[in-house]
Amino acid sequence: MEKEKIDLKYFKDKLLKEEARIVAELKSVGRVNPDNPNDWEPVPGELESNVSDPNDFADEIEQFEQNSAILKELETELVEIKAALKRIDDGTYGICEKTGKQIPLKRLEAYPAARSCAKICE
Numbered sequence: 375m376e377k378e379k380i381d382l383k384y385f386k387d388k389l390l391k392e393e394a395r396i397v398a399e400l401k402s403v404g405r406v407n408p409d410n411p412n413d414w415e416p417v418p419g420e421l422e423s424n425v426s427d428p429n430d431f432a433d434e435i436e437q438f439e440q441n442s443a444i445l446k447e448l449e450t451e452l453v454e455i456k457a458a459l460k461r462i463d464d465g466t467y468g469i470c471e472k473t474g475k476q477i478p479l480k481r482l483e484a485y486p487a488a489r490s491c492a493k494i495c496e
Contacts, residue, residue, distance in 0.1 A: 403441040
């Protein structure tokens with residue numbers, strides 16, 4: 375298979391845009407942990423000053439749990455994007471971590487943070 379030319383600037387820009395989108399989404403469901411700036415923690419939805427109604431309290435707990443699930447997924451995506459950006463800087467972007475072969479451009483286009491040449495390698 376002939377090696378395809380990877381436009382690193384294009385993929386870096388694409389990854390940076392995705393990183394910004396994910397950080398914006400993270401801010402909508404969480405906040406940066408003040409004790410660990412690389413960690414996000416979920417926040418509840420809009421808090422009412424007087425939550426005496428058990429149904430309102432239950433709604434807030436449910437919102438917090440939903441935010442926790444969303445936050446976990448987004449954090450995972452953010453870690454993958456940051457790792458891909460590091461691979462660009464290291465000169466290893468687009469190389470399958472399992473086989474050492476080039477990741478097809480179609481795969482990188484579909485998932486710019488790809489670490490392997492095929493889903494079965496992951």
